[in-house]
Amino acid sequence: MNVLVKKSEKEIREEVVSATISLYSKGLNSTLSGNVSARLSENTMLLTPTGSTGILKGSIRPDQLSIVTLDGELISGPKNSSEWRIHVKIYKEMPKINAIVHPHPIDSIFFAMNNDISKTPLIPEIFVELGEAKYYLGSSKAPYVGISKGTSGSQELADDVFSEIKRKEVSIVIMEGHGTVAIGTNMAEALGRAEQLEYYAKISNMKLAQKR
Ligand SMILES: [Zn+2]
Numbered sequence: 001m002n003v004l005v006k007k008s009e010k011e012i013r014e015e016v017v018s019a020t021i022s023l024y025s026k027g028l029n030s031t032l033s034g035n036v037s038a039r040l041s042e043n044t045m046l047l048t049p050t051g052s053t054g055i056l057k058g059s060i061r062p063d064q065l066s067i068v069t070l071d072g073e074l075i076s077g078p079k080n081s082s083e084w085r086i087h088v089k090i091y092k093e094m095p096k097i098n099a100i101v102h103p104h105p106i107d108s109i110f111f112a113m114n115n116d117i118s119k120t121p122l123i124p125e126i127f128v129e130l131g132e133a134k135y136y137l138g139s140s141k142a143p144y145v146g147i148s149k150g151t152s153g154s155q156e157l158a159d160d161v162f163s164e165i166k167r168k169e170v171s172i173v174i175m176e177g178h179g180t181v182a183i184g185t186n187m188a189e190a191l192g193r194a195e196q197l198e199y200y201a202k203i204s205n206m207k208l209a210q211k212r
Contacts, residue, residue: 009040034101049081066079085154090181100182107205114208
């Protein structure tokens with residue numbers, strides 16, 4: 001039994017698999033992209049494997065997850081996601097965070113491209129539309145999402161995502177042209193945040209397309 005999250009490894013494996021399949025089923029990921037993790041112990045996490053293993057996100061099983069230390073060492077399971085640095089950085093720095101989802105959701109990516117939210121709060125129109133999401137995004141001070149740049153899999157990107165989370169006090173960050181990273185004290189929170197942002201981004205993008 002994990003003293004930190006008070007769940008068995010079996011339960012945590014099932015949660016990671018369920019979230020991974022859910023992101024795929026709802027179109028937030030292709031079957032080869034994105035990754036999901038959960039804290040397993042003080043120094044380890046369960047992480048989805050890299051797409052090059054051929055393990056499909058749409059049909060992944062609990063025994064197909066990697067156990068990786070918070071130093072990035074693969075202990076067991078298939079070759080882990082190349083984006084492990086983002087997960088390690090957040091678990092190391094934020095002891096209350098137990099789950100992280102990183103999908104490549106199309107509307108969230110376009111939402112960031114269509115709005116200069118790196119410099120300004122969400123524009124008033126989107127602020128209204130994000131009114132409900134503000135709660136889910138976990139920011140009490142501002143309805144911002146973070147914006148991060150950097151190459152996939154790099155330490156620079158991992159550090160940048162973490163600094164956005166801390167600086168803006170948000171629970172979700174959009175990585176430019178790439179995808180989102182949502183964190184939670186449990187998997188439901190992390191998954192809900194990623195889905196919620198994608199939902200509102202879709203509405204925003206549709207409104208923008210109507211105006212054109
Ligand atoms: Zn990615």
